[in-house]
Amino acid sequence: MKTTDFNYKSLKNKVILVTGATSGIGKAVSEQLLNQDAKVFGIGRDITKIDKSLKKNKNFTLISFDLYEINEIENLLNNLVDKNTKFDGFVNCAGREETIPLNLYKSDKIKSLYNLNVFSSIELLRVFSKKKISNNFSSIVFISSVMGELGMPGKVGYCSSKSAILGVVKSSSLELSKRRIRVNAVSPGIVLTPLTEKLFLKISDENISAIKDMHPLGFGKTEDVAPLILFLLSAQSKWVTGQNIKVDGGYSVK
Amino acid sequence: MKKQEFINKLKEELEVEIEVTIDTSIKDLDEWDSLGAMILIAFVSDSFGVTLSADDIKNISTFKSLIERIGLEKFE
Numbered sequence: 397m398k399t400t401d402f403n404y405k406s407l408k409n410k411v412i413l414v415t416g417a418t419s420g421i422g423k424a425v426s427e428q429l430l431n432q433d434a435k436v437f438g439i440g441r442d443i444t445k446i447d448k449s450l451k452k453n454k455n456f457t458l459i460s461f462d463l464y465e466i467n468e469i470e471n472l473l474n475n476l477v478d479k480n481t482k483f484d485g486f487v488n489c490a491g492r493e494e495t496i497p498l499n500l501y502k503s504d505k506i507k508s509l510y511n512l513n514v515f516s517s518i519e520l521l522r523v524f525s526k527k528k529i530s531n532n533f534s535s536i537v538f539i540s541s542v543m544g545e546l547g548m549p550g551k552v553g554y555c556s557s558k559s560a561i562l563g564v565v566k567s568s569s570l571e572l573s574k575r576r577i578r579v580n581a582v583s584p585g586i587v588l589t590p591l592t593e594k595l596f597l598k599i600s601d602e603n604i605s606a607i608k609d610m611h612p613l614g615f616g617k618t619e620d621v622a623p624l625i626l627f628l629l630s631a632q633s634k635w636v637t638g639q640n641i642k643v644d645g646g647y648s649v650k
Numbered sequence: 651m652k653k654q655e656f657i658n659k660l661k662e663e664l665e666v667e668i669e670v671t672i673d674t675s676i677k678d679l680d681e682w683d684s685l686g687a688m689i690l691i692a693f694v695s696d697s698f699g700v701t702l703s704a705d706d707i708k709n710i711s712t713f714k715s716l717i718e719r720i721g722l723e724k725f726e
Binding site for chain 2: 495496497499500549550598599600601603
């Protein structure tokens with residue numbers, strides 16, 4: 397069974413904002429949304445990385461923007477909407493991974509990670525949740541990580557930043573429920589993406605094998621995670637909010 | 651950065667208690683473990699913008715070999 401064998405009619409013509417759209421999970425989500433005839437505004441820092449087939453799709457608009465420019469996020473979203481076009485969904489895939497031992501983790505380093513993984517996410521959420529930017533019944537999905545609930549040496553920053561997202565999801569889901577806007581998190585295990593490729597370069601083959609063995613179903617692919625995100629964006633999940641759903645090949649229960 | 655300065659700073663980050671020289675074997679230090687390898691990678695990346703790989707860590711023995719892997723031209 398192909399993981400793209402599904403049809404969410406409720407996503408047709410919906411307008412979805414995706415960060416981290418040029419690679420990994422964000423790219424897979426954008427592609428699958430376009431397959432459902434949704435319109436996608438994809439934000440990426442390095443737009444030269446964009447897939448040709450995404451670029452050619454008339455329902456895909458690519459926006460080059462550096463999410464570290466947190467104070468510019470409000471302008472960015474204001475310029476994407478008009479009285480005829482507001483967003484129906486937001487998927488936050490942008491983020492970075494970091495392995496730094498605690499004794500070297502001074503606060504300016506942590507702040508840099510948090511700027512991308514947490515503060516830009518909160519600012520995007522804050523602006524997205526304004527009535528002029530999003531429709532009622534919108535759905536928001538944050539990509540956290542199984543590492544948001546688990547620990548690992550060298551990951552004080554990364555784990556805590558992904559944990560922070562879970563707190564954002566729970567509180568904002570309650571705050572936005574009046575407008576029937578839902579907020580959920582998807583927590584992947586290790587998914588084969590450019591982010592994890594970079595991680596694997598730094599560790600030995602034995603270590604990579606050991607990490608793979610910790611996933612009963614092996615490493616994941618982006619197309620294993622994207623369908624759940626589409627479900628959460630669709631009307632099929634209209635009673636699901638404030639949740640964190642792990643998609644991890646069994647990693648977190650082993 | 652001078653070589654001895656680098657060695658002293660790294661020794662401090664690794665919390666090594668004995669005196670070390672350029673010929674000291676890093677991996678024979680009592681304080682060397684997988685966390686030590688992480689500290690080494692992060693410290694070298696911060697100080698020189700050089701990212702050591704898992705293979706580099708396997709091949710490095712003394713502080714001298716580490717300095718050579720980073721690149722002698724990066725030191726005063």
